[in-house]
Amino acid sequence: MKSKSGFIFLSTLIAGTLDILAAIFVYAIILEKTTAVKILQSIASGIFKKEAYTAGPQMAWYGLGLHYLIAFIFSWFYFTIYPYLPVLRKSTVISGFVYGILVWIVMNLIVLPIMFPILPEKHFDFPLLLSITILMLCIGLPIASFAKKYYSIRE
Template sequence: MNKFWKTVLTTTVLAGTADIIAATLMAWMRSGKFPAKILHYIAGGGLGLERSMKGGASTALLGLCFHYFIAFSFTLLFFLAFPRLVFLQGNKYLTGFFYGQFVGMFMAFVVLPLSALPPSPFKLGNALISWTVLSVAIGIPVAMMTNKFYKSSTV
Protein backbone atom coordinates (compact mmCIF):
# COMPACT_ATOMS: atom_id res chain seq x y z
CA MET A 1 0.00 0.00 0.00
CA ASN A 2 1.45 3.38 -0.91
CA LYS A 3 1.91 6.33 1.42
CA PHE A 4 -1.21 8.15 0.17
CA TRP A 5 -3.58 5.31 1.07
CA LYS A 6 -1.83 4.61 4.38
CA THR A 7 -2.24 8.26 5.34
CA VAL A 8 -5.89 8.38 4.21
CA LEU A 9 -6.71 5.22 6.19
CA THR A 10 -4.81 6.38 9.28
CA THR A 11 -6.60 9.73 9.11
CA THR A 12 -9.95 7.95 8.68
CA VAL A 13 -9.36 5.86 11.80
CA LEU A 14 -8.27 8.92 13.80
CA ALA A 15 -11.15 11.15 12.68
CA GLY A 16 -13.77 8.39 12.74
CA THR A 17 -12.79 7.33 16.25
CA ALA A 18 -12.76 10.92 17.52
CA ASP A 19 -16.18 11.45 15.96
CA ILE A 20 -17.82 8.33 17.45
CA ILE A 21 -16.40 9.19 20.87
CA ALA A 22 -17.70 12.76 20.56
CA ALA A 23 -21.13 11.55 19.39
CA THR A 24 -21.32 9.13 22.31
CA LEU A 25 -20.36 11.83 24.82
CA MET A 26 -22.84 14.31 23.34
CA ALA A 27 -25.68 11.78 23.49
CA TRP A 28 -24.72 10.90 27.06
CA MET A 29 -24.65 14.57 28.11
CA ARG A 30 -28.06 15.21 26.48
CA SER A 31 -29.82 12.18 27.94
CA GLY A 32 -27.87 11.52 31.13
CA LYS A 33 -27.39 7.86 30.20
CA PHE A 34 -24.87 6.00 28.10
CA PRO A 35 -26.13 5.55 24.51
CA ALA A 36 -25.59 1.80 24.27
CA LYS A 37 -27.42 1.61 20.93
CA ILE A 38 -25.63 4.43 19.10
CA LEU A 39 -24.19 2.04 16.51
CA HIS A 40 -27.64 0.48 16.06
CA TYR A 41 -28.98 3.97 15.36
CA ILE A 42 -26.30 4.52 12.71
CA ALA A 43 -27.23 1.18 11.12
CA GLY A 44 -30.78 2.51 11.00
CA GLY A 45 -29.68 4.68 8.10
CA GLY A 46 -29.69 1.57 5.95
CA LEU A 47 -32.04 -0.77 7.78
CA GLY A 48 -34.64 1.61 9.13
CA LEU A 49 -34.69 2.63 12.78
CA GLU A 50 -37.27 0.16 14.04
CA ARG A 51 -35.45 -2.82 12.56
CA SER A 52 -31.97 -1.65 13.57
CA MET A 53 -32.86 -1.00 17.21
CA LYS A 54 -34.01 -4.62 17.53
CA GLY A 55 -30.74 -5.92 16.12
CA GLY A 56 -27.85 -7.48 17.93
CA ALA A 57 -24.08 -7.37 17.61
CA SER A 58 -24.16 -7.77 13.82
CA THR A 59 -26.36 -4.68 13.54
CA ALA A 60 -23.96 -2.72 15.74
CA LEU A 61 -21.08 -3.90 13.54
CA LEU A 62 -22.98 -2.73 10.45
CA GLY A 63 -23.45 0.68 12.12
CA LEU A 64 -19.72 0.81 12.86
CA CYS A 65 -18.96 -0.03 9.21
CA PHE A 66 -21.37 2.69 8.02
CA HIS A 67 -19.74 5.16 10.40
CA TYR A 68 -16.20 4.47 9.23
CA PHE A 69 -17.28 4.37 5.57
CA ILE A 70 -18.69 7.88 5.95
CA ALA A 71 -15.52 9.03 7.74
CA PHE A 72 -13.43 7.46 4.96
CA SER A 73 -15.51 9.16 2.26
CA PHE A 74 -15.12 12.63 3.75
CA THR A 75 -11.42 12.04 4.45
CA LEU A 76 -10.75 10.87 0.91
CA LEU A 77 -12.73 13.78 -0.53
CA PHE A 78 -10.56 16.27 1.35
CA PHE A 79 -7.31 14.50 0.40
CA LEU A 80 -8.31 14.53 -3.26
CA ALA A 81 -9.56 18.13 -3.26
CA PHE A 82 -6.62 19.58 -1.30
CA PRO A 83 -4.05 19.81 -4.12
CA ARG A 84 -6.68 21.07 -6.58
CA LEU A 85 -8.38 23.77 -4.46
CA VAL A 86 -5.87 26.38 -3.36
CA PHE A 87 -8.15 27.86 -0.68
CA LEU A 88 -7.92 24.57 1.26
CA GLN A 89 -4.18 25.10 1.63
CA GLY A 90 -4.48 28.16 3.88
CA ASN A 91 -4.74 28.05 7.65
CA LYS A 92 -5.23 24.35 8.40
CA TYR A 93 -7.23 25.00 11.58
CA LEU A 94 -9.64 27.41 9.92
CA THR A 95 -9.91 25.21 6.84
CA GLY A 96 -10.55 22.18 9.05
CA PHE A 97 -13.17 24.04 11.05
CA PHE A 98 -15.07 25.00 7.91
CA TYR A 99 -14.65 21.51 6.44
CA GLY A 100 -16.30 20.12 9.59
CA GLN A 101 -19.17 22.58 9.03
CA PHE A 102 -19.44 21.35 5.43
CA VAL A 103 -19.49 17.72 6.60
CA GLY A 104 -22.25 18.53 9.10
CA MET A 105 -24.35 20.35 6.52
CA PHE A 106 -23.88 17.62 3.92
CA MET A 107 -24.90 14.97 6.44
CA ALA A 108 -27.93 16.99 7.62
CA PHE A 109 -29.22 18.09 4.23
CA VAL A 110 -28.15 15.29 1.87
CA VAL A 111 -27.18 12.01 3.59
CA LEU A 112 -29.73 11.84 6.40
CA PRO A 113 -32.73 12.79 4.22
CA LEU A 114 -31.72 10.02 1.79
CA SER A 115 -31.33 7.46 4.59
CA ALA A 116 -33.97 5.17 6.06
CA LEU A 117 -33.95 7.11 9.34
CA PRO A 118 -37.15 8.96 10.17
CA PRO A 119 -36.93 12.71 9.54
CA SER A 120 -36.35 14.88 12.57
CA PRO A 121 -37.03 18.59 12.82
CA PHE A 122 -34.06 20.82 12.07
CA LYS A 123 -32.96 22.85 15.08
CA LEU A 124 -30.27 25.40 14.29
CA GLY A 125 -28.81 25.46 17.82
CA ASN A 126 -28.39 21.68 17.93
CA ALA A 127 -27.00 21.67 14.39
CA LEU A 128 -24.39 24.32 15.19
CA ILE A 129 -23.23 22.34 18.23
CA SER A 130 -23.06 19.10 16.24
CA TRP A 131 -21.28 20.76 13.34
CA THR A 132 -18.74 22.35 15.67
CA VAL A 133 -18.06 18.94 17.19
CA LEU A 134 -17.57 17.60 13.64
CA SER A 135 -15.13 20.44 13.01
CA VAL A 136 -13.06 19.43 16.01
CA ALA A 137 -13.37 15.66 15.60
CA ILE A 138 -13.14 15.36 11.83
CA GLY A 139 -12.45 18.65 10.06
CA ILE A 140 -9.37 19.85 11.90
CA PRO A 141 -7.63 16.43 12.16
CA VAL A 142 -8.29 15.74 8.46
CA ALA A 143 -7.00 19.18 7.44
CA MET A 144 -3.90 18.80 9.64
CA MET A 145 -3.06 15.32 8.34
CA THR A 146 -3.71 16.31 4.72
CA ASN A 147 -1.58 19.44 5.07
CA LYS A 148 1.24 17.41 6.63
CA PHE A 149 1.01 14.73 3.93
CA TYR A 150 1.21 17.16 1.00
CA LYS A 151 3.96 19.25 2.59
CA SER A 152 6.15 16.18 3.18
CA SER A 153 5.43 14.23 -0.03
CA THR A 154 5.78 14.47 -3.68
CA VAL A 155 2.62 12.76 -4.86
Protein backbone atom coordinates in the same frame (compact mmCIF):
# COMPACT_ATOMS: atom_id res chain seq x y z
CA MET B 1 4.38 6.31 6.48
CA LYS B 2 4.66 8.06 3.15
CA SER B 3 1.82 6.71 1.04
CA LYS B 4 -1.32 8.69 0.34
CA SER B 5 -3.49 5.67 1.16
CA GLY B 6 -1.72 5.33 4.51
CA PHE B 7 -2.41 8.96 5.37
CA ILE B 8 -6.04 8.62 4.28
CA PHE B 9 -6.41 5.46 6.38
CA LEU B 10 -4.86 7.10 9.45
CA SER B 11 -6.94 10.26 9.07
CA THR B 12 -10.05 8.08 8.73
CA LEU B 13 -9.15 6.13 11.85
CA ILE B 14 -8.42 9.24 13.93
CA ALA B 15 -11.35 11.34 12.68
CA GLY B 16 -13.83 8.46 12.84
CA THR B 17 -12.73 7.52 16.35
CA LEU B 18 -12.81 11.09 17.65
CA ASP B 19 -16.26 11.66 16.12
CA ILE B 20 -17.89 8.52 17.50
CA LEU B 21 -16.29 9.00 20.93
CA ALA B 22 -17.49 12.61 21.01
CA ALA B 23 -21.02 11.52 20.08
CA ILE B 24 -21.03 8.84 22.77
CA PHE B 25 -19.49 11.13 25.36
CA VAL B 26 -21.89 14.01 24.72
CA TYR B 27 -25.17 12.24 23.95
CA ALA B 28 -24.85 9.06 26.05
CA ILE B 29 -22.77 10.20 29.01
CA ILE B 30 -23.22 13.95 29.51
CA LEU B 31 -26.75 14.53 28.18
CA GLU B 32 -27.94 10.96 28.91
CA LYS B 33 -30.24 11.06 25.86
CA THR B 34 -29.29 7.60 24.57
CA THR B 35 -26.73 4.81 24.83
CA ALA B 36 -23.59 4.04 22.86
CA VAL B 37 -25.27 0.97 21.37
CA LYS B 38 -28.31 3.00 20.27
CA ILE B 39 -26.05 5.61 18.64
CA LEU B 40 -24.35 2.88 16.62
CA GLN B 41 -27.65 1.16 15.84
CA SER B 42 -29.02 4.46 14.57
CA ILE B 43 -26.08 4.68 12.16
CA ALA B 44 -26.82 1.11 11.01
CA SER B 45 -30.48 2.05 10.56
CA GLY B 46 -29.42 4.11 7.55
CA ILE B 47 -29.11 0.77 5.75
CA PHE B 48 -31.09 -1.70 7.85
CA LYS B 49 -33.94 0.67 8.82
CA LYS B 50 -35.99 -0.51 11.84
CA GLU B 51 -34.27 -3.91 11.85
CA ALA B 52 -31.16 -2.15 13.20
CA TYR B 53 -32.95 -1.69 16.53
CA THR B 54 -34.58 -5.13 16.73
CA ALA B 55 -31.86 -7.43 15.38
CA GLY B 56 -29.74 -7.18 18.50
CA PRO B 57 -26.57 -5.42 19.56
CA GLN B 58 -24.55 -6.88 16.66
CA MET B 59 -26.14 -4.11 14.59
CA ALA B 60 -23.97 -1.73 16.60
CA TRP B 61 -20.95 -3.31 14.88
CA TYR B 62 -22.53 -2.69 11.48
CA GLY B 63 -23.16 0.89 12.55
CA LEU B 64 -19.54 1.30 13.61
CA GLY B 65 -18.36 -0.08 10.27
CA LEU B 66 -20.70 2.24 8.39
CA HIS B 67 -19.48 5.15 10.51
CA TYR B 68 -15.87 4.45 9.53
CA LEU B 69 -16.87 4.02 5.88
CA ILE B 70 -18.45 7.48 5.94
CA ALA B 71 -15.35 8.91 7.65
CA PHE B 72 -13.22 7.27 4.95
CA ILE B 73 -15.30 8.85 2.17
CA PHE B 74 -14.95 12.32 3.70
CA SER B 75 -11.23 11.78 4.26
CA TRP B 76 -10.66 10.49 0.73
CA PHE B 77 -12.63 13.42 -0.73
CA TYR B 78 -10.60 16.02 1.18
CA PHE B 79 -7.31 14.42 0.13
CA THR B 80 -8.57 14.38 -3.46
CA ILE B 81 -9.56 18.05 -3.60
CA TYR B 82 -6.64 19.39 -1.54
CA PRO B 83 -4.13 19.75 -4.40
CA TYR B 84 -6.68 21.59 -6.57
CA LEU B 85 -7.86 24.17 -4.01
CA PRO B 86 -4.96 26.38 -2.88
CA VAL B 87 -7.22 28.01 -0.28
CA LEU B 88 -7.05 24.79 1.75
CA ARG B 89 -3.30 25.33 2.23
CA LYS B 90 -3.65 28.80 3.73
CA SER B 91 -4.88 27.73 7.19
CA THR B 92 -5.31 24.16 8.34
CA VAL B 93 -7.56 25.22 11.22
CA ILE B 94 -9.88 27.37 9.10
CA SER B 95 -10.06 24.86 6.23
CA GLY B 96 -10.65 22.03 8.74
CA PHE B 97 -13.45 23.94 10.44
CA VAL B 98 -15.04 24.86 7.12
CA TYR B 99 -14.76 21.23 6.00
CA GLY B 100 -16.44 20.12 9.24
CA ILE B 101 -19.32 22.49 8.46
CA LEU B 102 -19.47 21.09 4.92
CA VAL B 103 -19.59 17.54 6.34
CA TRP B 104 -22.50 18.59 8.58
CA ILE B 105 -24.33 20.12 5.60
CA VAL B 106 -23.81 17.03 3.44
CA MET B 107 -24.87 14.61 6.18
CA ASN B 108 -27.81 16.58 7.59
CA LEU B 109 -29.22 18.27 4.51
CA ILE B 110 -28.52 15.62 1.86
CA VAL B 111 -27.67 12.12 3.18
CA LEU B 112 -30.01 11.87 6.18
CA PRO B 113 -33.07 13.26 4.35
CA ILE B 114 -32.49 10.70 1.57
CA MET B 115 -32.09 7.82 4.04
CA PHE B 116 -34.88 8.99 6.36
CA PRO B 117 -37.58 10.96 4.52
CA ILE B 118 -39.29 11.89 7.80
CA LEU B 119 -36.89 13.71 10.11
CA PRO B 120 -37.52 16.09 12.98
CA GLU B 121 -37.39 19.74 12.05
CA LYS B 122 -34.01 21.39 12.66
CA HIS B 123 -33.77 24.44 14.89
CA PHE B 124 -30.83 26.76 15.37
CA ASP B 125 -30.17 25.77 18.97
CA PHE B 126 -27.51 24.29 21.24
CA PRO B 127 -27.78 20.67 19.96
CA LEU B 128 -27.38 21.86 16.36
CA LEU B 129 -24.35 24.01 17.24
CA LEU B 130 -22.91 21.15 19.27
CA SER B 131 -23.23 18.69 16.38
CA ILE B 132 -21.55 21.16 14.00
CA THR B 133 -18.76 21.82 16.51
CA ILE B 134 -18.12 18.09 16.95
CA LEU B 135 -17.75 17.65 13.19
CA MET B 136 -15.48 20.69 12.92
CA LEU B 137 -13.16 19.47 15.69
CA CYS B 138 -13.37 15.71 15.23
CA ILE B 139 -13.70 15.29 11.45
CA GLY B 140 -12.66 18.50 9.68
CA LEU B 141 -9.60 19.43 11.71
CA PRO B 142 -7.94 15.98 11.83
CA ILE B 143 -8.52 15.32 8.14
CA ALA B 144 -7.20 18.77 7.18
CA SER B 145 -4.16 18.23 9.41
CA PHE B 146 -3.30 14.86 7.89
CA ALA B 147 -3.77 16.20 4.36
CA LYS B 148 -1.49 19.16 5.06
CA LYS B 149 1.14 16.82 6.54
CA TYR B 150 0.97 14.45 3.57
CA TYR B 151 1.16 17.14 0.90
CA SER B 152 3.88 19.10 2.72
CA ILE B 153 6.07 15.96 2.71
CA ARG B 154 5.56 15.62 -1.06
CA GLU B 155 6.52 19.23 -1.88
